[in-house]
Amino acid sequence: MVPINDFRETLRGTLIQPHDKGYHEARAVWNGTIDRHPAVITKCAGTADVIAAVTFAREHDLEIAVRGGGHNVAGTAVCNDGIVIDLSEMRAVWVDPRTRTARVQGGALWSDVDYETQAHGLATTGGIVSHTGVAGLTLGGGIGWLMRKHGLTADNLISADVVTADGEFIRASDDEHSDLFWALRGGGGNFGIVTSFEFALHPVGRTVFAGPVFWAADDTADVLRFYRDFARDAPDELGTVIRFGTIPPLPAVPEEFHWRPAIAINACYAAPVNEGERVLRPLREHGTPILDLVSPKPYLAHQGGLDSTVPHGWHYYWKSTDLPELSDDLIDVFVDHAFSAESPRSYSVLFHLGGAVSRVDHDATAYTGRNSPHNININGVWRPDEEEKYAESETAWTRRFFDALEPHREGVYVNFLDADDGTPRVHESYGEYTYRRLAEIKTEYDPDNVFHLNQNIKPTV
Numbered sequence: 001m002v003p004i005n006d007f008r009e010t011l012r013g014t015l016i017q018p019h020d021k022g023y024h025e026a027r028a029v030w031n032g033t034i035d036r037h038p039a040v041i042t043k044c045a046g047t048a049d050v051i052a053a054v055t056f057a058r059e060h061d062l063e064i065a066v067r068g069g070g071h072n073v074a075g076t077a078v079c080n081d082g083i084v085i086d087l088s089e090m091r092a093v094w095v096d097p098r099t100r101t102a103r104v105q106g107g108a109l110w111s112d113v114d115y116e117t118q119a120h121g122l123a124t125t126g127g128i129v130s131h132t133g134v135a136g137l138t139l140g141g142g143i144g145w146l147m148r149k150h151g152l153t154a155d156n157l158i159s160a161d162v163v164t165a166d167g168e169f170i171r172a173s174d175d176e177h178s179d180l181f182w183a184l185r186g187g188g189g190n191f192g193i194v195t196s197f198e199f200a201l202h203p204v205g206r207t208v209f210a211g212p213v214f215w216a217a218d219d220t221a222d223v224l225r226f227y228r229d230f231a232r233d234a235p236d237e238l239g240t241v242i243r244f245g246t247i248p249p250l251p252a253v254p255e256e257f258h259w260r261p262a263i264a265i266n267a268c269y270a271a272p273v274n275e276g277e278r279v280l281r282p283l284r285e286h287g288t289p290i291l292d293l294v295s296p297k298p299y300l301a302h303q304g305g306l307d308s309t310v311p312h313g314w315h316y317y318w319k320s321t322d323l324p325e326l327s328d329d330l331i332d333v334f335v336d337h338a339f340s341a342e343s344p345r346s347y348s349v350l351f352h353l354g355g356a357v358s359r360v361d362h363d364a365t366a367y368t369g370r371n372s373p374h375n376i377n378i379n380g381v382w383r384p385d386e387e388e389k390y391a392e393s394e395t396a397w398t399r400r401f402f403d404a405l406e407p408h409r410e411g412v413y414v415n416f417l418d419a420d421d422g423t424p425r426v427h428e429s430y431g432e433y434t435y436r437r438l439a440e441i442k443t444e445y446d447p448d449n450v451f452h453l454n455q456n457i458k459p460t461v
């Protein structure tokens with residue numbers, strides 16, 4: 001018999017079991033297809049609870065899942081039968097504007113970080129959807145609007161406080177446990193539970209020149225050929241993400257455009273607005289845009305602009321790959337597949353990397369993929385009440401599109417792997433050299449693979 005009640009008494013946070021109120025809300029993650037039933041969910045109030053939970057789980061041989069923002073598409077933040085060590089109530093953010101740094105608790109979301117840092121006109125690279133967790137995103141690398149100027153999120157990590165598989169509390173930085181610090185910047189949740197992150201911040205200001213320009217789906221080939229040259233010469237201050245799909249019914253979108261198939265180039269120029277106007281003019285004047293929503297706007301508004309398009313609880317199926325520059329053959333794949341999904345909610349996004357991401361020494365962190373100028377995330381999407389109608393067609397569309405990209409594939413961003421991608425794609429993500437180095441560090445910090453519900457690096461013993 002596991003002495004749950006004794007454990008409950010030791011915690012400052014809340015312990016939730018299947019018969020408790022709130023259990024079903026607490027076990028739900030962003031991807032509504034994930035339906036797991038843990039025996040215990042520990043909503044930690046602080047680091048002491050995390051240490052207590054790791055110690056308790058190990059003493060009683062409970063499988064551990066670790067939850068930050070709960071956003072991972074593969075649903076690794078929740079398990080069946082075991083314990084979820086849930087940091088979602090540890091969301092504090094402390095900003096020091098003098099040193100331009102922030103300390104962020106391990107369950108914070110990007111909206112928490114953006115809100116606190118923007119009070120000082122500061123920011124660091126975060127995800128393009130602000131209800132994503134800081135922890136999972138940072139530990140996988142972290143790509144977003146600011147990365148071409150300021151690097152990956154992981155490149156901005158100064159230190160991390162970690163509870164190890166032995167329940168020990170340590171700090172990892174360039175000066176302490178530097179091997180672990182290297183592994184945490186790309187190696188995911190394999191090495192311990194991060195209770196707080198310290199980030200470098202940058203003077204981004206509160207206003208950016210940003211938003212999407214839409215063209216009809218039929219213009220895809222022409223727009224991508226133009227974009228190929230435009231992106232190659234773009235300054236680091238410009239972040240762009242291309243979205244293929246129907247136009248979501250956002251408040252800023254006039255009703256006549258809702259659900260029309262379109263290619264959108266969404267931009268964020270994080271420097272003076274007048275410069276952004278000049279840099280983005282050729283893009284906005286290219287061809288015949290059907291809708292142009294680029295304008296000066298609060299950085300916070302742009303960061304949250306896509307949030308409602310990917311709500312919690314819908315059903316999602318993903319496939320992703322890194323890609324080279326957009327050759328004519330590759331553009332043909334987009335033309336043939338990007339708009340053939342059946343669900344109007346399915347879409348794909350193509351990120352533009354390069355800039356500061358590619359200038360960091362490739363051995364400096366465990367993130368791979370610095371050589372690839374793009375990565376794509378193909379997202380089959382349907383609502384829970386549309387399971388029968390779309391589950392099969394959208395899964396098939398996602399796979400078909402992904403398969404057609406096969407001749408162009410270059411690797412994969414570990415944070416975009418779905419549950420069925422499995423071990424071979426974890427290897428694909430890291431490549432042999434980085435995987436081997438990660439496995440050695442895993443062996444040192446977690447030889448029993450206690451933290452294995454993730455994109456798993458196996459210890460070498």
Ligand SMILES: Cc1cc2nc3c(=O)[nH]c(=O)nc-3n(C[C@H](O)[C@H](O)[C@H](O)COP(=O)(O)OP(=O)(O)OC[C@H]3O[C@@H](n4cnc5c(N)ncnc54)[C@H](O)[C@@H]3O)c2cc1C
Nearest residue numbers: 068069070071072076106128133135136137143189194454
């Ligand atoms: C809508 C959407 C948009 C996205 N956009 C971007 C984007 O713009 N850029 C980008 O880089 N990625 C993006 N992602 C991917 C995102 O980086 C991953 O889904 C990431 O895992 C989310 O982190 P989380 O903390 O919310 O995840 P969770 O599901 O909570 O956790 C995922 C895994 O991370 C580990 N983990 C979580 N918290 C901790 C912790 N405190 N300590 C140690 N390990 C921990 C665990 O192994 C866990 O299994 C997006 C995802 C979604 C769903």
